Amino acid sequence: MNAIEIRSLSKSFRGMYAVDHLSMTVPQGAIYGFIGENGSGKSTTEKLICGHLVPDEGEIRLFGKDYTDPGVRAGVGALIENAGCFPNSSVYQNLMMQCINLGLENPDQEIRRVLETVRMEEHAALKFKKCSLGMKQRIGIAMALLGDPALLILDEPINGLDTDGMRIMREILVDITKTYGCTVLISSHILGELEKIATHYGIIRQGRMIMELSAEEMDSRAQVFTSLKCADTRGAKAALEKQYADVREEEGCLRVYDVDDTASIVDFLMKNGHVVSEISGNKIGLEEYYIELMSKKEAE
Secondary structure, three states: OEEEEEEEEEEEEOOEEEEEEEEEEEEOOOEEEEEOOOOOOHHHHHHHHHOOOOOOEEEEEEOOEEOOOHHHHOOEEEEOOOOOOOOOOEHHHHHHHHHHHHOOOOHHHHHHHHHHHOOOHHHOOOEHHHOOHHHHHHHHHHHHHOOOOOEEEEEOOOOOOOHHHHHHHHHHHHHHHHHHOOEEEEEOOOHHHHOOOOOEEEEEEOOEEEEEEEHHHHHHHOOEEEEEEEOOHHHHHHHHHHHOOOEEEEOOEEEEEOOOOHHHHHHHHHHOOOOEEEEEEEEOOHHHHHHHHHHHHHHO
């Protein structure tokens, strides 16, 4: 069963499509990375799934049922834009108010569970306004996790976080899927971080889904290359271009695309009078894959 199935979903504002006949499939148990430039329709799509906006047309199904089904809606947690907490109330008090809103039994036990999940159990008494950005993001996720949802929808939860904050957020999201079997739909501009946790991707442009693929499919499509450094970059590049079809100078390194035989490249350059100081085989990452895909779409 899929956690989310969307068919021909559209939403317009003042006659312009924010979401344009979009189709989307999120497998149950996935961490689905939702990718697109600003204004591409990611947040609008997430708001439509959550019921914050009403679609003009199309179908949204969650776990096989219509998204308006009360039982299904009760199993959706979301953090879109901000946590909506009271600044002068403590972390615990904000979570308690949400438990009351949701009508949850054993609220104290539920609060302790979600605080432990987001690594905030030691900060329950801290006022929300005294929390750092990373802590506020984690509190927002804790709010969304109250009631043990089957689907968690997160809009840019790692933006603005420092390196340690992003690491903690990655660990939390992986724990949520492994421990609770929760499906996570997450949008982010920080593709390098998203690549470390996502199991599936959806790439949206101008309100339309242009590609969906699993992490394994993305990895199989990713172009391999050999990255190297030489003292004479220009001379080494000219020599390599006589032997290899795609040689580029990028970020102070030479890249030989579609070749991962480092030994043959070193041997070739040595024979042509160039000493290699650094060399490694690589694949392009999610960010480069996305940029190349967008460039192709713009050229069409």
